[in-house]
Amino acid sequence: MVSYTTAEAATIQKIDKTLQVTAKMNVRKGAGVKYPKIGQIDQGIFVKATEFYKGWYKISYNGKTGWSPGKYLEAAPANYKEAGLIELTEKDGFVIDLRYATKKNFMEYRLYPKKAKALMTKSTAKKLKKANKLANKKGYKIKIWDAYRPMSVQWEMWYKIQNHMYVAFPLEDSKHSKGVSVDVTLVDKKGKELKMPTKFDSFSEKAGRSYIKNSKKAQQNVDFLTMIMLEAGFTTISSEWWHYNDTNVDFPTLDVPVK
The missing domain is CATH 2.30.30.40 (SH3 Domains)
Structure with a gap:
């Protein structure tokens, strides 16, 4: 001492x-x-x-x-507004189900506070709204599982998984911590999730985009989700069907609270 x-x-x-x-x-x-x-x-x-x-x-x-x-x-920015992030809510037409604000995730405990906000950059929010309008035309809505993720939470995940395919190494390419990545799925008019290849955070080959043994319905649904997200200005990754990145990722990494 x-x-x-x-x-x-x-x-x-x-x-x-x-x-x-x-x-x-x-x-x-x-x-x-x-x-x-x-x-x-x-x-x-x-x-x-x-x-x-x-x-x-x-x-x-x-x-x-x-x-x-x-x-x-x-x-560093003290809060999400100072950092230039904005919140999307169900009033914006989405279903919000932030899994890391619950214990229903691969870490098996809450990483966010119960009242965490779905935050992202303005450009990412604008593109996600466009994708949701495209989903609405088929009678669907986008459900948001995760968006901006504080850097400290990304480190916490990395220490447990340490697999770059499913958890980005925080110092190199954590786009969630920039507020430009979203994890999403689709729900029908009753709020029921559409059939997809796997559940959220299924760290397996079945979650990958090259997996060829999906049911016909699951493949159709994930293809539709992919189509509207690409049309709205997002890109995909190979290992997770639910993960999409904004094409504009030139933003700083952040560690402000999600509240």
Whole structure:
């Protein structure tokens, strides 16, 4: 444990900030280069800062606490509005069923608060509304299972799965954490989900787009969903039939709350 003199302790400021790492940096046991290194943090990671002392921040990340120089840290958005995200609700014509706000997901516990919002960038929301209008023409609605996902949640998922096919590595291509990806399906006029190749987050070959043993009905439904999403301006991935990316992904990674 690092000890500070009375004078030093008096100049330590108590703060409560979320900061983003702008370049790979060392974490030290105390506020200064004279203290030993206790780890490193990669660029793009979000950390919680609780104290500030002479240009150094006391930060918490991945269960560890240490000090890092302020020149490698910048302020992160405090909430989704500040980050430029918007919310889609059932008033917009969708069915909202955020699975990570429940225990009915592959992690088997809530990763979002119960009243989490379906958030995304404005451009992604506009495209999803277009896709939903196309679905409406056939008497269907889009059900949203997931949209924007905080970076900290993406890390939590990665630590458990560590399979790039189903959970993107957070530092490289987590488009959910940019607010430009959505996980969706279709429901009929009664709100019943259409038959699809698998359930949500079925990490198996059956969820892949190249799987050829789907029932005729499931294949027809997923083909229709794919068609309207592509027409609205989304792209697909090979391993998950429910996952779609906005064609515009030039947005920052975020770690603001989904509420």
